[in-house]
Amino acid sequence: MSPAAVKVDRLEKTLGKNRVLRGISFEGDSGEIFGLLGPNGAGKTTTLRIIGTLLVPDTGSVDVLGFDTRAAPEEVRRRVGVVTAEIGVYARLSARENIAYFAELSGVLNGELKRRVDAVIDRLDMGSFANQRAESLSSGQKQKVAIARAIVHDPEILMFDEPTSNLDVLASREIRDFMVESRERGKCVIFSTHVLHDAERLCDRVTILHQGTVVASGTTAEVRGSHRDLEDAFLELVE
Amino acid sequence: MKALGIVFRKEMREILRDRRTLIAIGLAALATPIVLIVISQVTAKTATQAYTVGYSGDIPVGLDTLLTATALKLERVSDPAAAAKKEVDLGVVFQPTQIDEYYDPSRQGAQIADTRLQTVLGQYDAAKAAAALREKGIDPALLNPIPLKVHPLSSPVKAAGNAFLSFFLPYILITMVFTGGLSAALDATAGEREKKTLEALLLTPSPRSRILLGKILAVTTISLISAVAAIGSMLLTLWQLPLLGTRVTLSPLAAAVMVWLAVLLAASFSSLTLALGTLAKNFRQGQAFSTPLYFITIFPASIILFIPNFNPNLAYYLIPIFNAVLVLRDAIVQNSVAWPALGVTTASLVATALTCWYATLRLFTRETLLIRS
Secondary structure, eight states: OOOOSEEEEEEEEEETTEEEEEEEEEEEOTTEEEEEEOSTTSSHHHHHHHHTTSSOOSEEEEEETTEETTTOHHHHHHTEEEEOSSOOOOTTSBHHHHHHHHHHHTTOOHHHHHHHHHHHHHHTTOTTTTTSBGGGOOHHHHHHHHHHHHHTTOOSEEEEESTTTTOOHHHHHHHHHHHHHHHHTTOEEEEEESOHHHHHHHOSEEEEEETTEEEEEEEHHHHHTTSSSHHHHHHHHHO | OHHHHHHHHHHHHHHHTOHHHHHHHHHHHHHHHHHHHHHHHHHHHHHHOOEEEEEEEOOOTTHHHHHHHTTEEEEEOSOHHHHHHHTSSEEEEEOSSOEEEEOOTTSHHHHHHHHHHHHHHHHHHHHHHHHHHHHTTOOGGGGOSSOOOOOOSSOHHHHHHHHHHHHHHHHHHHHHHHHHTHHHHHHHTHHHHHTTOHHHHHTSSSOHHHHHHHHHHHHHHHHHHHHHHHHHHHHHHHHHSOBTTBOOOOOHHHHHHHHHHHHHHHHHHHHHHHHHHHHSSSHHHHHHHHHHHHHHHHHHHHHHHTOTTOOOOGGGGGSTTHHHHHHHHHHHHTSOOOHHHHHHHHHHHHHHHHHHHHHHHHHHTSTHHHHTO
16 A cells, blocks of 8 residues: 555644644545545644645644655645635736746746646636736636646645635536546545535545544545435534 | 746736836836926026015115115115015115114025125125225225135035035935835735735745745845936936036946945845835735834934034944945045945945845744734
8 A cells, every 4th residue: 555645643733822733633645535624713724734834733743745844845845736725816917927937936947837837727728818917817717827826836735725615606616626637637635625515525535623633534435424414424523 | 046036037027017116116206306396496596586675764875776786676665674574575774874674584585685685785885995995095905904715626516516415315315215115025025915825925845035035136126226217317307407506417436336325225125124014914004014114214314414514433334224324425525435434334234134134034934924814
C-alpha cells in the first residue's frame, strides 16, 4: 500500500485564546476525494492553512508527500494547490494575467508558461473571458480563475475550502465536476465543506470535525451508517 | 531572486492601471507649476501695484513727483489717521517741521506702502541736505565720510532664487516621495487583504522575503517617478517663469544630490508604508495610519525652514529625513556637497531603509498577518 499523500497527525492549534484544533488526525490518499466536514468554526480552514504551511501547528505534524510542513514548507507549497474560501483575484489584471502570475510564482518556467496557462484556460473552459480584466468577471468566472491559479503548476494535492458557498447551481456543478475529474487524474482532493449533501455525493472518505476534534472518520458509507444521509449522521454525532 | 522580479512586474502593471495612482502623479506634476505661477503673478503684481496715500497739509516741493514715481498715489483726505484704518493704505499729515505717518501694520498693503514712503523720504531728505550744503559751498560728501562699496560674491538675485529653492525643494521632495507611493503601498498590502488575494499569494512556494522585496521595489519606483515628475515640472516652470526677478535653475550637482536622496528616502518610505499597510485591516485604515506619519516626516523639513542659518555638526546628519533636508539645502544654497555629511546621511538612510524592511518582513511573516483577515 502506498503512503498517504497527506498525513495529519495529532494536530493542535490555538489562535489567540481560541483552542481551534485539539489533536486531530486523518490521512488523504492520491486518487480520492477526501471530505473534511463540519460546521462553521469546527477548525476546517485552520487545518487546511496548516497543511498549506500558512500556519504552524502548536503540536502534532503534517506530512505532505513525504515533506514535513515545518521542515520544508516551500517543498510542500510546490505540491499543493489551494482554492481558498474567499475567491479574491487581482481586479486590474486579466484572468490570463492572474493565472500567469501564480504560475510564475509557483515555479513554472518561462518556456512552459504559455502552454501551461493555455492548458488550464482550455481545461476550465475559460477562453471566452481569459483576456478580460478580472474586475468585470462574474462570481463563477472568478471562481474558475481561482481554481486555475491553484492548479496551473499541476500540484499532486488539491484543497478546496468551501468552494461552492457563493456560487449558483451551474457554477457549483462545474466545480464538483472538476473535483471528480481531478480524482480521476490521480490527485488527492481534500474537500472542506459544511454542505454535507455535496460531500455525500463526491467524497470517497470523510472526517467530521466538531469543536476542533474528530467526531467521525471513515468511508462515506461507514460514517453515514444506518442513517438516511450524512446530515442525519452528523446531527446525531454532535448533539 | 526570480520571485522578486515577478512580483515587481505584476505590481507595476497593476499600479500603472490604477487611476488613483496615475491621477495622484499627474496632479503632483501639475500642482507645483500652478502654485509657482500663482506665486509669480502675486509677486509681480505686488511689485508694480500702486498704493494710496491719504494726506493733509502741504506736500513739500518735489516730493509729490517722487511719491508718484514710486507708485504711491496721493489723495487728499480730511483725517489721514482715520482714513489709514480703511480707505487708504497710508495716512500722512504734512506739517512745516515734521511729517506724521499713520498705518496699520496688520495690512500687507500698508506695510509695502510704508517701506516705499520711508525709502522715498530718505532719498528726498538726502537730496535736500546735499542741495543746502552745495548752496553754502560745502561738498555734500561730508554727509557720508566713509562711503560703503558693496562687492557681492554671488548674484544677490540668484541667491534669492536659491533660497527659494532650498525652501521649496526639500518640502516637495519629501511630500512627493511619501505620498507618491502611498496608494501603491497600501494597495499592495492592505489591498491584498481587502481583495482576499493575500492567502493565495502566500500559498505560492516563493519566499515571503522575495515577495516583499518585489513590492518594496515597485513602491520605491513609483515614489521616485512621482517625485521626479513633481520636481521636474517645478524646475521647468521656474526655468520658464521668472520668479523673484530671476530664472531659477538647479545646478547639476544639486540635481544629482536630489536624485540620490530621493532614492534613499523612497526606499525607507516604501518599507514604512508597506509596514503600515501590513498592519492595517483595509485600505482605509492604512490611510488613517499614514496621516500622522506624513506629518512626522514633513516635520524636519519644516523646522529647518525656520532656522535659515542653522549650521549643524556631523551628528545631526544621523537623523533620518532631517539629514536629507540639510544636505539638499546645502547643495542648493552653496552649490557644494560636504562629502562627510553626505556619507553619514547615506549610511543613516540606508540603515533606516534596512530597519524598516526588516520590521516589515517580520510583520509579513507573522501568522497574525492572515488571522487579521
